[in-house]
Amino acid sequence: MLQLLLFGCIVFPFLLALAAAMSKNEGTRRTVVLTGVGGTALSALGLALNGGFWLPVPPESWLNGFMTLLDFALLGFILYLAISLKHRLSILLALGQTAGLLYLDFGLVSGHVSSAFYADPLALAMVLVVSFVGGVICIYGLGYMKEHEEHLRLITTRQPRFFFFMLLFLGAMNGLVLTDSLPWLFFFWEVTTLCSFMLISHDGTREAKNNAIRALWMNLAGGLAFVAAMLFLYKSIGLLSIQAVLRINAVAGLEMAFLSLPLAFFCLAGFTKSAQVPFQSWLCGAMVAPTPVSALLHSSTMVKAGVYLVLRLSPAFAGTTLASLVALVGAFTFVTTSALAVGQSNGKKILAYSTIANLGLIIACAGIGTPEAITAAILLIIFHAVSKGLLFLCVGAIEQHIGSRDIEAMRGLCQIMPATALITVIGICSMMLPPFGALLAKWMALEAAATSITLMPVLVLFIAMGSALTVLFWARWAGMLLGLNPVGHRPVQEQQDSTVSLSLRILAGGVVALSLLVPFIYLGLRDSIRELFGVGALYDVNMGVFANGIGMFAVYPLFILLGLGVVYALRAMRKAEGRVTALPYLSGIQQIENGKVGFNGPLGEFTEVTNANYYLHHWFGEERLTGTINTIALVLMVIMVGGLL
Amino acid sequence: MATFLLALAAVLVAGPMGGLLAGADRIVTARLQSRKGPPLFQPFYDVLKLFGKAPCVSNPWLIFSAYVCLLSSATALLLFFMQGDLLLLFFVMTVGAVFRVAGALSVPSPFGNVGAQRELLQMLAYEPLIILTFVGMSLASGSFLIADIYSLEDPLLPQLPFLFIALGYALTIKLCKSPFDIASSHHGHQEVVRGVLTDYAGPQLALLEMAHWLDVVLILGLCALFWHTSPTGMVVLLAATYALEILIDNCTSRMTWTWMLKNAFGLTLVLAVFNILWLYA
Numbered sequence: 001m002l003q004l005l006l007f008g009c010i011v012f013p014f015l016l017a018l019a020a021a022m023s024k025n026e027g028t029r030r031t032v033v034l035t036g037v038g039g040t041a042l043s044a045l046g047l048a049l050n051g052g053f054w055l056p057v058p059p060e061s062w063l064n065g066f067m068t069l070l071d072f073a074l075l076g077f078i079l080y081l082a083i084s085l086k087h088r089l090s091i092l093l094a095l096g097q098t099a100g101l102l103y104l105d106f107g108l109v110s111g112h113v114s115s116a117f118y119a120d121p122l123a124l125a126m127v128l129v130v131s132f133v134g135g136v137i138c139i140y141g142l143g144y145m146k147e148h149e150e151h152l153r154l155i156t157t158r159q160p161r162f163f164f165f166m167l168l169f170l171g172a173m174n175g176l177v178l179t180d181s182l183p184w185l186f187f188f189w190e191v192t193t194l195c196s197f198m199l200i201s202h203d204g205t206r207e208a209k210n211n212a213i214r215a216l217w218m219n220l221a222g223g224l225a226f227v228a229a230m231l232f233l234y235k236s237i238g239l240l241s242i243q244a245v246l247r248i249n250a251v252a253g254l255e256m257a258f259l260s261l262p263l264a265f266f267c268l269a270g271f272t273k274s275a276q277v278p279f280q281s282w283l284c285g286a287m288v289a290p291t292p293v294s295a296l297l298h299s300s301t302m303v304k305a306g307v308y309l310v311l312r313l314s315p316a317f318a319g320t321t322l323a324s325l326v327a328l329v330g331a332f333t334f335v336t337t338s339a340l341a342v343g344q345s346n347g348k349k350i351l352a353y354s355t356i357a358n359l360g361l362i363i364a365c366a367g368i369g370t371p372e373a374i375t376a377a378i379l380l381i382i383f384h385a386v387s388k389g390l391l392f393l394c395v396g397a398i399e400q401h402i403g404s405r406d407i408e409a410m411r412g413l414c415q416i417m418p419a420t421a422l423i424t425v426i427g428i429c430s431m432m433l434p435p436f437g438a439l440l441a442k443w444m445a446l447e448a449a450a451t452s453i454t455l456m457p458v459l460v461l462f463i464a465m466g467s468a469l470t471v472l473f474w475a476r477w478a479g480m481l482l483g484l485n486p487v488g489h490r491p492v493q494e495q496q497d498s499t500v501s502l503s504l505r506i507l508a509g510g511v512v513a514l515s516l517l518v519p520f521i522y523l524g525l526r527d528s529i530r531e532l533f534g535v536g537a538l539y540d541v542n543m544g545v546f547a548n549g550i551g552m553f554a555v556y557p558l559f560i561l562l563g564l565g566v567v568y569a570l571r572a573m574r575k576a577e578g579r580v581t582a583l584p585y586l587s588g589i590q591q592i593e594n595g596k597v598g599f600n601g602p603l604g605e606f607t608e609v610t611n612a613n614y615y616l617h618h619w620f621g622e623e624r625l626t627g628t629i630n631t632i633a634l635v636l637m638v639i640m641v642g643g644l645l
Numbered sequence: 646m647a648t649f650l651l652a653l654a655a656v657l658v659a660g661p662m663g664g665l666l667a668g669a670d671r672i673v674t675a676r677l678q679s680r681k682g683p684p685l686f687q688p689f690y691d692v693l694k695l696f697g698k699a700p701c702v703s704n705p706w707l708i709f710s711a712y713v714c715l716l717s718s719a720t721a722l723l724l725f726f727m728q729g730d731l732l733l734l735f736f737v738m739t740v741g742a743v744f745r746v747a748g749a750l751s752v753p754s755p756f757g758n759v760g761a762q763r764e765l766l767q768m769l770a771y772e773p774l775i776i777l778t779f780v781g782m783s784l785a786s787g788s789f790l791i792a793d794i795y796s797l798e799d800p801l802l803p804q805l806p807f808l809f810i811a812l813g814y815a816l817t818i819k820l821c822k823s824p825f826d827i828a829s830s831h832h833g834h835q836e837v838v839r840g841v842l843t844d845y846a847g848p849q850l851a852l853l854e855m856a857h858w859l860d861v862v863l864i865l866g867l868c869a870l871f872w873h874t875s876p877t878g879m880v881v882l883l884a885a886t887y888a889l890e891i892l893i894d895n896c897t898s899r900m901t902w903t904w905m906l907k908n909a910f911g912l913t914l915v916l917a918v919f920n921i922l923w924l925y926a
Contacts (some may be wrong), residue, residue, distance in 0.1 A: 093822045205737045356732065398919040411753070414706075434736045443732055447789060450780045458920045460780050461773070461914075468772035472765045479750025479761065482706040550788040552730040561720055562740070569712030584754035585843050597753050611758040614766070 002053060006117060008043025012036070013171030021164035029159060030142055036167050037135035044131035044174070048124045052528070054180075054243075055117040058205065064115060068105055069264045071187045075101065076470075078194060078220070082532040089212055093220035096594060097190075100227035104183075108234050115181030118243060121528045122378055125521075126177040129385045132510075133300040134170045136503045140393050141166060141292035143497025146344070147400050148290050152203070162202055169195045175347040179309055182230050182240040185309075189226060189273070192302050199293040200286050210286030218282040222272025229265030236262065245316050246532075247410035263317045264641050267310055267326055274306030277633035278335045278585060283356060287348040290315065291396025298355040298390030304381060307362045311377050313530050318369035323613050324454045324638045327367025331449075331462035332636065333360030336629045338469035343620030345613065347395045350473055351388065354431070357466060358384045364459065365445050365486060368452045371533045372548065378525055379518070383438040386514060387430045390507035394424040397500055408612055412483030417494050419501070421481045423508045428478045430511045432471055435558035437515040440546070442467065442541075447551045455501045485595055518555055519544050652726035656719055658861070659726075663858025664688045666865075670891055682894065690852050705754050710748025711849035717741030718859040725866050728792035731779040735772075738863075738884055740872045741856060745841060752844040760840025764828035766902045767818050770910040774815035777917040781808040784924040788872030795873050802882070807920035809871050813886065814913045816864045818905070820857070820913040822890060823899040825905055835899075 009228040011394050016036030023029040057063050075098045082090035119127070146161050169192060176188035193216065201212035234240055236258040237248060245259065275283035283303065287294050297303060310326065317323050334357045341353035358380060365377035398413065399405045415422040429435040446467075449459040494501070514521070519541045526538055537548045544556025586609060589599045598608040618624060668685040675682025684690075702708055717740040724734045741762075749761035779789065786794045786802045794801065802809055827916040829840035837843070845853055868886050872878035900909075 118778065371669075414751075433740050434733070439736055443736065446732055446776070450783055450789075457918060457925055460777065460920055460921070464773040464776035464780075467776070468769050471739060471743065472769050475746050475768075476750060476761070476765055478743070479747035480752035482704070482747060483753065484704045484706070484751070550783065550790065550793075551732065552790060553733050554724075554729070558720070558737070561723075562716065565716035565720075566713065568714070569709045570771045572712060573709040574704055576700055576708050581699075582703045582846065584703045584752045585756060585838065586754060587838075609753050609755060611753055611755055614762040 002050065005043050005047045005050060006055070008039055009047060009131065009174040009178065010171050012043065013040050013167045013174070017164045017171065020167055021160045023160060024157075026146070026157075026159075026559065028311035029163060032140060033138055033167070035162050036170075037131075037138050040170055040174070041131045041135050043127075044127045045227075047119065048128055049629060052108070052120045053517040055116070057115045057117070057181075059114050064113070067115075067181075067187060068182050071101060071105075071183065071190075072098070073196065074133060074187060074190050078190065081194075081197070082216070082220075085213060085216075086219065090213065090217045090220055091116065093217060093224050096224050096599050097220065097227050100224070100231060101183075101186075102232055104227070104234060108231070109240075109297055113181070113183070113240050115179070116179050116241065116243075118180035119178055121310070121525045122308075123177045125378060125382055125525065126304070127174055129304070129382055130170060130177070130300045132175040132388045133385045133507070134173070134296060136506050137292050137295045137299070137389055137393065138163070138166050138170070139499050140295070140396075140503035141290075143499035144292055144396055144400070145290065146497065148487055151400070160200065162199070162290070165195045165198045165202075165265050166292070169296060169643070173305065175335065176305055182233070182242065184344065185242075186223070186230065188224055189269075189305060190223055191225060192273075192305055196286065196297055196302050196558065199297075200289045202293065205288070208288045211282075211288050214285050215282040216278050218272055222269040222279075225272070226269040227264045229262045229269065232265060233259075233262035236425075242312060245313065248316075259316060260320060260322050264322055266313055266323070267317075268637065268641060270308075271308040271329065271363070271637070272306070273309075274303045274363065275356050276306075276329055276360060276363060277336055277356075278351075278637070280333075280337060280356050284349060284352045287352055291348075291392055291399065294352075295389050295392035298351065298392060299385040303355065303359055306383060307359050307366070307377070310363055311366045311381075312376065314366040314369050314374065315345055318533075319453075321643070322640065323367050323369050323489070325367070325636065325643075327364045327369075327452070327459055328455060329636050329640070330360045330363030330365070330367055331459045331466075331631070334364060335462040335466035335469070336633075338466040338473075339620050340622060340625055340629075342469055343615050343617055343622060343625075344473075345406050345408055346547035346614055347398075347407045347410070347477075348392070350407065350477070351391055351395065353609045354470070354473070355388055357470065358388070360464070361442070361445055361466070364463070365448060368459070370448050370452065371529050371538045372444055373452070374532070375450035375522065375525065375530055375538065376441045376448055378529075379437060379441035379444065379522070382521065383430070383436070383441060383511070384516065386507060386511045387436075387438055389425055390427040390504065390511060393425065393500075393504055393507065394420055394427060397496060398424070401494075407477050408482060410477075410478045411611070412485065413481045414483055415491065418492065418496055420496075420504065423504050425478045425481055427509050427511065428474050432467075432474045435515060436511065436553055437518045440515075440518060440553055440555060440639050443551075443553050444546075451550070480613075508526045515555075516559065519546070523549065524544070648727055649723075652723050656722050659722055659862040660855060660858055661689075663860075664692070664855075666861055667858060668888075670887075673888075673891050674895055677891070678846045688854070688858075690744070691713075692851045695851035695854070696848050699755065700848065701846045702849065703754075703844055706751045707748045707845055708750075709847055711845060711852040713744040714741040714748075715852045715856040717744070718856040718863070722859050722863045722866075725791065725863055728790065728795065731789045731791060732776070734863075735775055735779060738860075739768075739772070745853070748840045749844060754844050755757070756761075756838040757841060757845040759783040760828045760837050760843060763902050764841045766826050766906065767821070767825065770905055771815040773820040774811045774910075774913055774917055775819075777914075777921060778805075778808045778812045781917070781921050781924060783804050784921065791870065794870055800872045800874045800878060804924065805871065805920055807916040807923075811913045811917040811920070812868065812910060813890075816868070817890065817893070818909075820860065820864065821860075822894045824893070824900040825909070826899050827902050827905060830899065852906040881887075 019032045079094040172188045172191035197216040272279045337353045337356040344350045362377045365373040539548045546553040586599045593606045601607040667688040674680040746761045783789045788843040822833040829842045869879045872882045
């Protein structure tokens, strides 16, 4: 049964990806994608209900040889790709990876290494996020890509290729989180690199190609760090299993020195994949891809692989200098990319920087490494995936309707796309306000930072500044969306493909439902976190109130109070709808003409009023900040790795 | 449940208290300007009058935002009286601040929009200061729960003098008092009219006014935590703080948001971090 469920989560999406690649007509493709998504999601659910497991693969199993073969086949393909792109750096990085892996497999390792599939609640939560959020994004892709290609006026559809890589991505992510063997994990890791390259370059424009190449070489550099980490690890402990690394630390209580080098390289690999500064540019560039790709990369897959790896290994380096540096890099990323987001008016770019910021917060939690911090990190992964997936899908739907992804163009969206605008506002609130789960996680993170042993003042300062910046760019976006035409407001019916509107509603409902279920999610995770740290503390949950002796977060009471209040406010608001009596204040000379608000200018000429946000480019502009941020971050990276060599 | 009902009752009492404070504030301010000033209950008459106005909104979301603002202020105060978590209280306060701005941004009035942008920058200034103050309190008391601060033997002020100043700044910014009445001034005759409040009218403005009363009480309550050991100490500290607040309000003129972020915020942030480092080391 377990084997079947694993097959359903990992291999089934791969097979359906092949089927999608071969289905040339729309009907079959729909069926294939829906089957793939449904099958994967059901298997994921089954796996989660089945609970944690440890499934060793005997050394003599064919699977080991097969995975090695796949590793080299993949690297060979990436090398071929790099050569055909004539991108020297990528060629070198791919060659480096191949050489390292050859040395590892045939120089160092004698005989077979035992490998295993492994799942604990963290892995299962990841599988659920990947399969469900990723699945919804794929379904949304069906409607989105149809319109996207109509817009591009393509003669032959490129959707088979598109859905091939989308489904492949889901399978690879599931494989990545369910395997304990590092060489296998490396295979899935590089599959996600390949998929993201293919999907970013999907539209084939010059910009898409350039950005895809940037994503490729940065992630290949991370892959090289991964290979180096495996080499160092095998040299020091002779094993390539994550659990072995964690056990060594727990059992022997040995001096960690011989582990810190491989761990630092694994963290470096995680940073590149999670686009931490100074590697943020590949993820910002990735938004040239069709929106479902951005949604997938940013929410449930790709970037979450990086934080997963760092989080997974965090107990092994808890309390060391490496941990402090990891926390610092994460907190630094959180505050700097939040500042960069303030300077942006491009909706997708705001989302991109916000993703990087949240990943930074997760990394910071992994570095802080207390049970509370790890809980915060896992909850952030889950809630960020749902909310960010939702917001990307919203921006995609908005862009297809109004032809712009600039938030200035979204003023008064409530008028043209009432449902989508409202869902977007819910998504925004779910990122930053109580009683939503993401805020609960942020609260845990802040309290964990405040009680962290090393670097506490710096971490707290960075997180406090970062979260204030976050509120700034979210709040103004939400406000702009709520605009309505003052007089003659008539609700309009939105025209959307059913897959698009359905996915938006599923994710919006999901974020509320998950926030309500958060006590249960936490209880599901608690024992494994306690086990990992061997402590009994952590939060007690009573009637939906989280408490741990130094803090208290009342989820259900707040839900009830704020929920009732919001319902009342909505009713009060509905009563006034259609009875709008005033125009916006324009010094008393406000006018309305053809539904547009303005005033009569000096020559009696009607002038429409326009507003714009403060983006403060001289403070928060990319060109202003990026150089400094990258320099500081690079120094941090050099200290992290160089300090240990 | 008993705590909840008691706290709820306290919130209901706190509202009128905040109104009385606003009335007293106006009288003191008038005296400082050699005027007689309005009666003590003037804020209540104002609010009642606003409630009596015919609804006049240019976007129904203004109504929603005004209610959510009041709700958030009341819930934050409720958490305070229930001696809950300081950070949670702060996050609940944010809900109201966000919707106050969101409401203003939903209307295409340039006055409201400029006010909203400035309010966002004010939030950017006071939020980190408040978080740092709460972290400082938790360093001193070992917990983020207000209940645990009350169980301390010694007052917090001698340990957190710089954070008290930082909180003072933060609260002046939050309450839009001069020199930080940048997003919305008390008088509607300045360059941004009433800024972020411009398009809130009638009953909505009354709701926001009531939310403001609750905020004042909450903020004074937070200041009182710095001398929780004796009621006299509390009253003296609060009276001194509020008197200073009124004095500053009256003898400073409005500064720009750049000045606020560069000078006031920068300096205060240094003070706050210094205080935390001092406790941490």
